[in-house]
């Protein structure tokens with residue numbers, strides 16, 4: 001898992017969903033990039049930060065049974081690729097949801113949650129996870 | 139540019155080779171290739187070694203010099219270069235060797251690939267493998283390497299109607315081919331039920347949808363085509379070589395169901411070869427997961443997008459099908475010692491084109507292709523070979 005400094009560097013984007021908008025072509029990107037892959041040099045000086053709303057739809061998902069560490073393997077968890085309303089796709093865990101009610105196209109929003117801990121007494125890492133957006137009727 | 143031939147091939151058995159060290163297996167494959175080419179060690183001008191992560195698997199870096207040293211070449215002081223592109227390390231090493239000979243810089247080049255994965259725990263091994271994807275924006279957020287392929291599989295099923303059974307058919311075919319290959323890690327045939335009843339790894343993918351961890355090594359010897367007949371009766375020419383890259387993270391791709399790097403690397407290789415897909419009789423493709431083979435046969439242009447699963451189910455990719463896919467057993471059954479895989483693919487294609495593949499021989503094979511992928515598709519290497 002990530003060392004603390006590497007994680008801290010990602011904090012502004014991870015916590016606040018800050019990406020970028022390229023004002024040359026109008027495309028949005030998450031996480032931030034220095035150069036627009038469409039416009040290349042034309043994007044220099046035309047990139048500005050953009051705060052994403054954190055809402056989108058499930059593009060694909062998987063219930064993970066063999067996690068990357070011992071803890072994760074004890075209990076299956078959901079991972080999804082989500083297409084944000086502003087355009088980019090991101091990957092993360094889905095919580096507060098059973099695999100059986102998750103569908104491609106289902107609406108989700110991001111929440112800030114604990115991602116991992118570094119050792120037993122270590123630094124706790126936070127980042128985004130997804131929760132289902134329930135119908136207002138419910 | 140000079141034309142380039144393969145004049146020697148060598149490989150080890152793949153699997154848990156617990157009694158052999160990294161350097162043992164590397165040298166075993168290299169020596170076998172040199173013996174096969176009937177050259178002597180002092181004729182070697184340069185060595186390239188494909189290896190993904192010896193630093194994390196066996197805590198040893200500086201693999202190029204290490205392999206040259208234990209091959210007995212230290213006193214010859216030849217250039218020895220390690221090449222890394224995750225799962226495509228072996229294919230990329232082959233391309234470096236190809237370019238070195240084609241350019242005229244070197245005449246006789248040995249290209250090897252090796253990985254020793256079984257000295258670490260399963261969990262350590264999967265952490266190392268996941269470093270081929272985007273650590274900061276995929277792995278740390280909970281995505282395992284298998285789960286990224288599961289996202290592709292589920293979406294492929296959603297968009298194209300690919301079935302769970304068709305994914306299983308990839309594994310069934312590759313195990314069948316592996317049962318005919320004495321070097322394969324798994325030599326037991328399986329049926330659909332075995333795949334469908336195996337434990338879930340990342341839904342919808344199960345244990346039998348995933349290639350194993352393996353120890354193993356493979357190597358080839360290259361020289362200019364014009365010199366090749368001096369060494370061997372049946373040189374095999376590398377008539378096309380293509381390499382392409384794409385975003386590291388899967389979620390940034392134009393389309394997660396199309397590996398653009400495969401399309402572009404294949405286009406370059408076919409253009410250079412002056413051939414079309416219909417001219418190819420067999421291909422070793424990067425089936426690290428069953429869904430990966432379906433994407434590969436579509437993106438290489440052998441089948442239309444969305445029809446790879448059906449083509450597999452219908453036996454069109456079997457040994458006696460219209461194009462034989464993964465005659466060695468593929469990564470699934472032959473095994474997947476990461477850095478060795480791209481070279482093992484080349485060894486299989488050369489063996490087939492020489493007509494000495496035994497029970498798994500494809501009839502009248504004259505042109506074969508290899509397709510080697512790094513990560514979820516951020517690096518792809520394609521080579522096309524023809525019997526000379």
Ligand SMILES: [Zn+2]
Nearest residue numbers: 022025036039
């Ligand atoms: Zn732009």
